[in-house]
Amino acid sequence: MSDPNQVVYTDRLPGRSLVLDGVEHLFCSGTSYLGIACNKQFRQYLVEGFCYYGTNYSSSRNSNLQLQVFEEAENYLAAYTGAEAALTMSSGYLAGQTLAHSLQGSGRFIYAPGTHPALWRSPADAPHPSHDYDAWVAWLLQETPVMPEKHLVIVTNSLDPLQARKYNFSWVSALPQNKQITLIVDDSHGFGVTGQDGAGIYGQLGHLQQVRLVVISSMGKALGIPAGIILGDQQLINRLRASSFFGGASPAIPAYLYAFLRSEEVFAEARRQLFHNISFFRQRLDRPELFRSFADYPVFSTDEQGLYTYLLEHGIIISSFRYPTPSDEPITRVILSSLHTSEDLERLALLINNYKH
Structure with missing residues (x-):
């Protein structure tokens, strides 16, 4: 699963986490920024x-x-x-x-x-x-x-x-x-x-x-x-x-x-949580210069292609795929959602801070 071109199959909708081969992985990918697909209300x-x-x-x-x-x-x-x-x-x-x-x-x-x-x-x-x-x-x-x-x-x-x-x-x-x-x-x-x-x-x-x-x-x-x-x-x-x-x-x-x-209030609450998560994560990065990002947006893009494999080895799946063609370099991103907990983000930031490139 370390190759960004390799497709990973699952029979469950990913939320804040995803189970692969019986092991729970933190999921930091996708475009469900507000986590609405998993929202009970x-x-x-x-x-x-x-x-x-x-x-x-x-x-x-x-x-x-x-x-x-x-x-x-x-x-x-x-x-x-x-x-x-x-x-x-x-x-x-x-x-x-x-x-x-x-x-x-x-x-x-x-x-x-x-x-x-x-x-x-x-x-x-x-x-x-x-x-x-x-x-x-x-x-x-x-x-x-x-x-x-x-x-x-x-x-x-x-x-x-x-x-x-x-x-x-x-x-x-x-x-x-x-x-x-x-x-x-x-x-x-x-x-x-x-x-x-x-x-x-x-x-x-x-x-x-x-x-x-x-x-x-x-x-x-x-x-x-x-x-x-x-x-x-x-x-x-x-x-x-x-x-x-x-x-x-x-x-x-x-x-x-x-x-x-x-669902106006459902969206508003999820948005508040998302903005909190973005700020929480950003404040815990020792090297924010590893990423391109802007205020109150949950996507953190990086040129560090090895980050995908490193995080995967530690049980975290981020977004990484070759775009716009299979011959191009992978686009690698950490994507947050309103579903992530403070513990999730602490773990994610700590691993990134320890990443050697």
């Missing part, structure tokens, strides 16, 4: 939702029968994030594809490094893996003024979850004023954790007047909801509702939206 709400709505809703959102829970969830999400309107779909991937294909042909698409395939119109849109984000921003500001297209669709992530880097969007104000610009931001790894009360990046960028802001996100990471959302202006959301991608797809599972609407 959320599970109780979800069971209530299943009893009320059944296990699935096998119909189109555009059918002649409408479940109110979809509108309730979308109204809540719009108010929560500060967006004019919101749309839910069955996954973040489908939300991205719906948005990208609905805007297809309207202008020139420009993709930032690291953009997820959910927002590609085809594999040809894949950003070059060697491109640096800062270099891309410099190129963007130099080239967009002379591009012949009047409408530019700029697609980027809100942050880099692999290198644990939060992006600064001050460059948006320097974009050419004589262009129509749609800025699409994928907030899948921020939503539920970053922003005011975990509302993500929309509220931080909503003041930008020179661009049409659209935020898409998976709800399946921090919030533990198998669904995707699109946040934007009402005109755009209405257009997406009329698309074949939206009308032809099954919607998000109503029981999960039922649980989501009742």
Whole structure:
């Protein structure tokens, strides 16, 4: 199991720990930042939702029968994030594809490094893996003024979850004023954790007047909801509702939206615990320079590839896999969640402090 390319199989959902070959390992990987999949109160709400709505809703959102829970969830999400309107779909991937294909042909698409395939119109849109984000921003500001297209669709992530880097969007104000610009931001790894009360990046960028802001996100990471959302202006959301991608797809599972609407305090408490865990862990690191990280975010990225094997030998599993291709160097990260205890983090920090590289 010391090779980052080797797949580890388990028949149990990992929480703060994971049992492999009869041995319990501390689990510091994955994207369930708030630990919602293991949260007892959320599970109780979800069971209530299943009893009320059944296990699935096998119909189109555009059918002649409408479940109110979809509108309730979308109204809540719009108010929560500060967006004019919101749309839910069955996954973040489908939300991205719906948005990208609905805007297809309207202008020139420009993709930032690291953009997820959910927002590609085809594999040809894949950003070059060697491109640096800062270099891309410099190129963007130099080239967009002379591009012949009047409408530019700029697609980027809100942050880099692999290198644990939060992006600064001050460059948006320097974009050419004589262009129509749609800025699409994928907030899948921020939503539920970053922003005011975990509302993500929309509220931080909503003041930008020179661009049409659209935020898409998976709800399946921090919030533990198998669904995707699109946040934007009402005109755009209405257009997406009329698309074949939206009308032809099954919607998000109503029981999960039922649980989501009742779990505001569940999310808030998990977020408070997560922030406590991040601070607790950071304060106990003798060599914080081993990691790239930013405030109140649970990902600690490192170039120390040997840390994976070292921690595994001491019963701790962290994230390490080759990306974006099997020939690339492994991306190695310690990822915390709200499920970790103080004892877990003491043990983790002590082992890292004792790591010789």
